[in-house]
Amino acid sequence: MRTYEMRAHEMDPTPHLIPRPLRTGPLPPGTGPCRLDGGTVIEAGPGTEGVARWLRTAVGAATGLPLADSANGTPGTGPGSGSRIVLAVDPRTAQESGPEAYRIAVDARTVRIEGGGPAGVFWGAQTLRQLLGPDAYRAAPVAPGREWTVPPGVIEDAPRFTWRGLMLDVSRHFMPKDGVLRYLDLLAAHKLNVFHFHLTDDQGWRVEIKRHPRLTEVGAWRSRTKWGHRASELWDEKPHGGYYTQDDIREIVAYAAERHIRVVPEIDIPGHSQAAIAAYPELGNTDVIDTTSLSVWDTWGITANVLAPTDNTLRFYEGVFEELLGLFPAATSPFIHIGGDECLKDQWRQSPTAQARMRELGLADEDRLQSWFIRHFDRWLTARGRRLIGWDEILEGGLAPGAAVSSWRGYAGGIAAARAGHDVVMCPEQHVYLDHRQAAGEDEPMPIGYVRTLEDVYRFEPVPPQLTEEEAAHVLGTQANVWTEVMQDAARVDYQVFPRLAAFAEVAWSSLPAPAERDYADFERRMAEHYRRLDALGVAYRPPGGPHPWQRRPGVLGRPIEGAPPNV
DSSP: OOOOOOOTTSOOSOTTOSSOOSEEEOOSTTOOOEEEOTTOEEEEOTTOHHHHHHIIIIIHHHHOOOOEEOTTOOOOSSSSOOOEEEEEEOHHHHHHHOTTOEEEEEOSSEEEEEESSHHHHHHHHHHHHHHTOGGGGSSSOSSTTOOEEEOOEEEEEOOSOSEEEEEEEOSSSOOOHHHHHHHHHHHHHTTOOEEEEEOEETTEEOBOOTTOTHHHHTTTEESOEEOSSTTOOOEEOSOEEOOBOHHHHHHHHHHHHHTTOEEEEEEEESSSOHHHHHHOGGGBOTTTSOGGGOOOOOSOSOOSOOBOOSHHHHHHHHHHHHHHHHHSOTTTOOEEEEEOOSOOOHHHHHOHHHHHHHHHHTOSSHHHHHHHHHHHHHHHHHTTTOEEEEEGGGGTTOOOTTOEEEEOSOSHHHHHHHHTTOOEEEOOHHHHBTTSOSSSSTTSSSOEESOOOHHHHHTOOSSOTTSOHHHHTTEEEEEEEEOOTTOOSHHHHHHHHTTHHHHHHHHHHSOOOOGGGOOHHHHHHHHHHHHHHHHHHTOOOOOTTOOOGGGOOTTOOOEEOOSOOOOO
């Protein structure tokens, strides 16, 4: 990329951008801002048509400007300045900095956004929206006829990681489709490009599988829900549930793809499967318990009810994954997450069927039986052009050769996987589990886990120093995880996720110095403007001074953990 060095006496043309861009620089003295008005047109080069469509839909709605198409790049005929927004894919940018890199140059007549690929152009368009100010995030103009200007200057930017993700658990508490689409927009606004969609767990199955209809007829619904931590004596006696039809999933995937977001669907096996067993009791360890007595779980924690390691179970889930692959195309969902975490082995130890399978396969223990289960689906997915990814427990008993790891229990699993040549996504719970509380004190609603402040998240470093350069190359990136046991609605999810997701987004995108050297004061200064963007978007974030009265949940038990989290 062409570089522009900022001189100390010159004003930064991008003082409030989040994530902070790689480089910024001014244009020659006297260059004025670019005014956008009714005469402004979009000149979309090959491959950027989707970005132009997004600009008209999102920025056009907020500004009230038509942002008309200009196939030949000539100024529009409407009244106004005749300014242009030029969108172009630049092969040189792709070669130098990758497909997600972009460059914006703004002078008095033109906003030019060049990207290494369509994704880079899209991230540049997100930056343009920030440059227009917080009102550019509204759904309709609040001041019709106001002047919209873009400050002059040059921005050059590229992401540090190719995997910049958010995992959303929709099993513990279901988020309707419109809420998921809203979160995809929020991810895009923060230049996050992976949506990890946790679709199944003990407390609910959330995706329609046509060959197994009881998964949603039975498995998507529970009779009541624990209110607060599992030790709480409170219950919400209202039935809870919901699921996405296959057309809903197609819509979500297409919506994400338009925003250059990859979707990673998760079907959790062999543990966290009580909802599936409640729907189809033959999937459980029927020689240990009466699986017909099980219902969709109504509380939190880890249940002993796991899948039986039988051929019937394998064939059942092959059918599930076959339909899933049809809903999540390889182009946008190259990875399929199979969970693999927190699988209690008690029933397998007691099960004659499981023990016979272990003898048949020559397996030394139940950990290796789980590894056999995971390896089966790794081979199955690989044969169909996909890659398996799972939580770091899939390391136990031996990791499937092509599998990638979501390192959640700390850094250790990711370090071990990277040293063994496996790709890793770093998401250690001690740092980027956004269900953990944001402050100490009794005002935090249903406080869970360690205190993880905005600054703590900003100082998170995804690549541990123990890795060599070659090993670190296996770190695909990082993601923040949102487990929703104590998040009953979208407002509670907003509260836990924001503003910390903004700090996480900068960690995932920007090339920051070592954690102790990061300029948190500068980030806080930029957040003052970002809070206004979140306000315009209607995000119910945690205010810097603490929760609003209506965000508190007095008397509802959480599970706070005191002290600093271990660095493991």
